[in-house]
Amino acid sequence: MLALLVNGVECADAAQSISASDRGLNYGDGLFETMLLKQGRVRLLEAHLARLMLGCRRLGIECPDTDLLRAEINRICTGTDAGIVKLVLTRGSSGRGYRPIPDAAATRIIALHESVSAANRSIRVRWCDMRLSRNPALAGMKHLNRLEQVLAQREWNDPQIDEGLMLDSEGELVCATTSNIFIVRGNELATADLRYCGVRGVMRDEVIRLATTLAIPVHEEPLWPEDLETASEVFVTNSIRGLRSVTALEHQTWPCGHVTQALQEALNADA
């Protein structure tokens, strides 16, 4: 961690910065955003803030003024060209017990982290045994209840495998542990509709937007493992690593085809 702001206060030491009564710690009662700082600019900042605000409305968390969040993000990034900005917003501190205190002040935790090494443009993936549970009331949000993703990532250590694909409890293909998934069928795109679970990725929405500008139809629909068998190309998206072509899943292989390449180019041109 390069720098840390907790409720606007610079913390030299992350080790003692958060309250033991914080509801983020006690219940995962909050949301987060992970954003790419590149050439001194936080990519897709407004989309990240919009998703955060939507999550706050759904969870009933009092969202801080977005101008304040923008100012704090700007402050932590000043003088740094590249990195990762992680914003955690919790429902704040309270006494013991699940019931939230009405109008409690949210806790703002903004951290600047080192950049990751240059992303592989093509990756290998595996299946995870861990399933995602279904709850429409939580679907789409980037909330802090992430045990399923933690346990999924514990399933492998092979550095040649970049991601793990996750099914939900009924066997639908939802996402990878840190990414959304798209498949190409003909010249059209399909991605999981996230009606029961999964995170509505900011990069997922950006790729859908770019596809539309390229006149590539996009279908948000239930996906199943069998859809991979008929896919001509497969790729995953996230805010930090952008769009990565999936070239292998166990014995299945796909090329980094022309739809994937066109979207990668559009994304780079836009960056």
Place this chain on the structure above:
Amino acid sequence: MLALLVNGVECADAAQSISASDRGLNYGDGLFETMLLKQGRVRLLEAHLARLMLGCRRLGIECPDTDLLRAEINRICTGTDAGIVKLVLTRGSSGRGYRPIPDAAATRIIALHESVSAANRSIRVRWCDMRLSRNPALAGMKHLNRLEQVLAQREWNDPQIDEGLMLDSEGELVCATTSNIFIVRGNELATADLRYCGVRGVMRDEVIRLATTLAIPVHEEPLWPEDLETASEVFVTNSIRGLRSVTALEHQTWPCGHVTQALQEALNADA
């Protein structure tokens, strides 16, 4: 909060006691226990520690030595007769990203809280709209991913209603927001089997044990809302409030019958 120990260090101020990098905060990656301190003794301590250790094994968290946990719990309770001890154990701190660091040291957060006011022996309950999602890999554990319970408790403010009953995504009756549920049929007990979700309460297990000593058969099985219609008595259990008779759910009512009373007496005699 009356006192706080974080990794064995007394914290005068809870406000700055936890790392912003703690995985409990970032992912709900941990477990907790809430224990009753009564007449200077932590009730059912060994059962709480056993559940915690089982949770650690399931999540792959390095559990601290239980002698250390006992000593710290003892230390925080010294000189206090009554209260609530909350132990939060997280997978510790790590860098950004879901993947745990192998053998990371867990974070131990032990807090002593004020007692709650004398529990009502009979309570009124309601239905919650919020559903519990199904994931056998997480079922039974008292882990820190508790957004469903938080959102369920946000559904009502009526102080006359003590608890909310929760169904899972398929409509099975699992528990109340902070309690397990039992129904009486004839002279037999039934409680949800928790194979898909819900917390395996320490008080639930204690009541099952006491029922056995009283020769009352106990069935752990899937429960459905219809089972309430044919129940002669209904009660809920948790470690802090013990066993409470449910006397009303919307238009349904039940007496605090002889099975419930026999178990309450056995529990008090045992205390």
